[in-house]
Amino acid sequence: xxxxxxxxxxxxxxxxxxxxxxxxxxxxxxxxxxxxxxxxxxxxxxxxxxxxxxxxxxxxxxxxxxxxxxxxxxxxxxxxxxxxxxxxxxxxxxxxxxxxxxxxxxxxxxxxxxxxxxxxxxxxxxxxxxxxxxxxxxxxxxxxxxxxxxxxxxxxxxxxxxxxxxxxxxxxxxxxxxxxxxxxxxxxxxxxxxxxxxxxxxxx
Numbered sequence: 424x425x426x427x428x429x430x431x432x433x434x435x436x437x438x439x440x441x442x443x444x445x446x447x448x449x450x451x452x453x454x455x456x457x458x459x460x461x462x463x464x465x466x467x468x469x470x471x472x473x474x475x476x477x478x479x480x481x482x483x484x485x486x487x488x489x490x491x492x493x494x495x496x497x498x499x500x501x502x503x504x505x506x507x508x509x510x511x512x513x514x515x516x517x518x519x520x521x522x523x524x525x526x527x528x529x530x531x532x533x534x535x536x537x538x539x540x541x542x543x544x545x546x547x548x549x550x551x552x553x554x555x556x557x558x559x560x561x562x563x564x565x566x567x568x569x570x571x572x573x574x575x576x577x578x579x580x581x582x583x584x585x586x587x588x589x590x591x592x593x594x595x596x597x598x599x600x601x602x603x604x605x606x607x608x609x610x611x612x613x614x615x616x617x618x619x620x621x622x623x624x625x626x627x
Contacts, residue, residue, distance in 0.1 A: 434499055436558040439520065439585055441495045443578070446488030446521040447549060450480050450528030451541045458532065463625060473619045477529065477612070484525030485518070492517060506589070512597075513588030519604050520581045524549075526611040533615070533624040552578050562594045577607050 457463040466476050499505060507513055527544075535541045556578030562570050573579050580600035587593040593600070618624070 433559065434503065434505070435586055435589055436582075437499070438492050438495050439517075439558065439582060440553055442488045442492040442517055442521050443524050443549070443553060444545065445491040446484045447524040447528040447531075447545060448541075449487040450484035450525045451532045451535070451545075453483060454480050454529055454532035455535050455538065455541050458625060459538075467622070467625065474616055477616055477619055480529055481522060481525040484528055485521040488521040488525065489517065492521075508591035509588045513585065516581060516584040516588060516601070516604065519601075519608060520585070523577075523581075523604065523608050523611065526608065526615050529615050530611065530618065533618050535624070552576055557582050557594060577603070580604050 454463070457466075496505070527549075531541055531544045555573065556576045557573065558578070562573045562579065565573065574595075580595070580603040583593040583595050584597055584600045584604065587597050
């Protein structure tokens with residue numbers, strides 16, 4: 424890999440990681456703070472539907488994740504040129520990635536019993552998955568066994584669609600990767616909504 428390609432891949436990784444971490448941490452910390460202060464109970468007894476409460480936190484996380492990602496992108500333009508092969512696909516996958524990790528942050532906050540619990544998943548699960556999801560390398564460089572293991576990592580699919588949007592190259596079929604991301608969002612949203620309806624982590 425030449426210096427230019429390595430620089431582009433690093434830049435894409437920084438943008439994606441900023442979106443992932445900020446979307447996740449914003450929802451996890453804000454919802455847990457509301458739960459800790461018991462203000463979430465006021466929302467639960469209001470006539471507001473649970474899906475509206477969930478969507479509000481998700482959109483809040485997306486706003487922060489996409490905002491930070493945009494800032495990282497703008498700052499990078501002062502140091503390097505940024506070419507985008509498929510702009511609409513790039514924007515779509517960034518939005519979907521932000522939504523997915525916002526939902527993940529919400530589930531983390533529901534399950535957390537103390538403030539330390541909301542840092543366990545980002546530190547011991549999210550960060551390793553990010554680094555092992557082909558963010559800084561192509562999985563084609565790995566042996567066949569580890570390529571198969573990498574296919575179980577959801578971040579791999581987002582990273583490859585994002586890379587394809589920028590560079591026009593991907594380790595896996597883009598349509599398959601995009602469908603996988605949408606599937607993860609539907610599954611996690613359903614789980615989060617069911618947990619909220621049952622008062623998981625809220626009602627004692």
